[in-house]
Amino acid sequence: MSERVLILPAEIPDFPSQVERILEEFPLPWEGRLVLVKPNILGPFPPQKGVTTHPALVRTVVRQLARRGAKVVVGDNPGVGGYGANQKAAEVSGIASASEGFFVNIAQQAVEERVKSRYADKVRFSRIVLEADYIISLPRFKTHSLTQLTGGMKNTYGYIAGGDKSRLHTRARGTRQFSELVVDIFAFRPPDLTIVDGLTAMEGEGPSSSELRPLGRLIASYSAVAADSAIARIMGRREADIFQIRYAGARGLYGGVQIEGDASPLPDFNMPFGGLRRLVAPLVNTVAFRYTHPRPRIDIEKCVRCMRCVEACPLQAIDDTPRIDRDRCISCYCCQEMCIYDAVVISGLVYNFIHRKG
Numbered sequence: 442m443s444e445r446v447l448i449l450p451a452e453i454p455d456f457p458s459q460v461e462r463i464l465e466e467f468p469l470p471w472e473g474r475l476v477l478v479k480p481n482i483l484g485p486f487p488p489q490k491g492v493t494t495h496p497a498l499v500r501t502v503v504r505q506l507a508r509r510g511a512k513v514v515v516g517d518n519p520g521v522g523g524y525g526a527n528q529k530a531a532e533v534s535g536i537a538s539a540s541e542g543f544f545v546n547i548a549q550q551a552v553e554e555r556v557k558s559r560y561a562d563k564v565r566f567s568r569i570v571l572e573a574d575y576i577i578s579l580p581r582f583k584t585h586s587l588t589q590l591t592g593g594m595k596n597t598y599g600y601i602a603g604g605d606k607s608r609l610h611t612r613a614r615g616t617r618q619f620s621e622l623v624v625d626i627f628a629f630r631p632p633d634l635t636i637v638d639g640l641t642a643m644e645g646e647g648p649s650s651s652e653l654r655p656l657g658r659l660i661a662s663y664s665a666v667a668a669d670s671a672i673a674r675i676m677g678r679r680e681a682d683i684f685q686i687r688y689a690g691a692r693g694l695y696g697g698v699q700i701e702g703d704a705s706p707l708p709d710f711n712m713p714f715g716g717l718r719r720l721v722a723p724l725v726n727t728v729a730f731r732y733t734h735p736r737p738r739i740d741i742e743k744c745v746r747c748m749r750c751v752e753a754c755p756l757q758a759i760d761d762t763p764r765i766d767r768d769r770c771i772s773c774y775c776c777q778e779m780c781i782y783d784a785v786v787i788s789g790l791v792y793n794f795i796h797r798k799g
């Protein structure tokens with residue numbers, strides 16, 4: 442059965458009326474329900490970079506849900522460089538203040554769950570993903586150098602807490618493999634409603650490229666796969682070109698799309714560099730994980746041996762010294778969250794660059 446997608450023209454002042462219309466056209470019984478609003482907070486990027494969901498959209502959705510009596514939580518798990526720094530990424534992106542008190546660091550409570558995937562038996566998800574009655578996903582309209590586009594399905598990869606994201610990435614390194622993994626995570630808990638922030642369109646080597654062009658559209662659907670199909674069309678691509686969409690169809694998660702509104706392709710849309718980038722992607726991902734993956738270590742000078750981190754570690758990766766066993770550690774950063782003496786230090790090339798002082 443094909444899924445409906447509604448595309449509305451929208452600039453920031455239009456958001457209240459357009460989001461109102463989307464919530465009427467895609468009704469759900471919000472009153473009294475726990476709703477996770479899941480923006481894309483890739484890392485500590487300011488709103489004008491167009492890397493993260495625009496805070497004006499987050500604010501509008503939060504206000505309208507609160508007015509309808511929903512219990513709202515806003516949260517995401519940032520990617521490389523943002524690990525262990527959810528609060529900072531949410532503040533820099535403007536999403537923490539746009540959440541009007543509903544932002545929660547959802548990395549702090551994680552649970553391990555079984556998934557149907559050839560890349561993992563179990564994955565650590567933020568607990569709220571399991572507890573929420575409804576999930577509204579607010580992805581950005583962006584390219585992705587590995588999966589071609591970052592949209593509704595890819596936004597659910599942020600359900601994963603801490604370093605499991607990177608760890609799984611190293612098992613699913615190529616376009617096909619990583620696309621499958623993204624769909625497997627999406628299939629664990631598809632969002633109930635997806636509203637794509639298409640204020641601008643990101644071109645080039647996403648998901649954090651600096652190439653932006655005006656688009657001025659919101660794309661809404663119950664189905665994140667259908668929303669992704671509409672994104673592909675606007676990028677000038679066919680569904681068949683996007684492996685995630687093909688694989689979602691093969692897994693029985695998608696049966697076609699019916700688009701209402703302007704899905705006309707953007708002329709000369711600049712997709713990510715294909716051939717060579719995708720050929721070297723497996724090597725790049727391995728090297729990136731080994732040399733740039735942020736890892737925790739204990740600063741013995743600052744440590745008072747309270748053992749909070751030892752108790753907090755879900756993998757028993759910290760001994761009584763205390764010292765972290767790198768082979769066991771999954772970089773969930775629970776130890777850092779628990780240490781009130783700043784004795785757990787996160788470091789890694791990309792992380793150090795993004796979080797450098799001054």
Ligand code: SF4
Nearest residue numbers: 744745747748750780
């Ligand atoms: S929580 Fe911090 S101070 Fe306490 S043992 Fe761990 S590293 Fe040391």
Ligand code: SF4
Nearest residue numbers: 754770771773774776
């Ligand atoms: S040592 Fe344990 S608590 Fe700290 S990041 Fe690694 S797995 Fe998580």
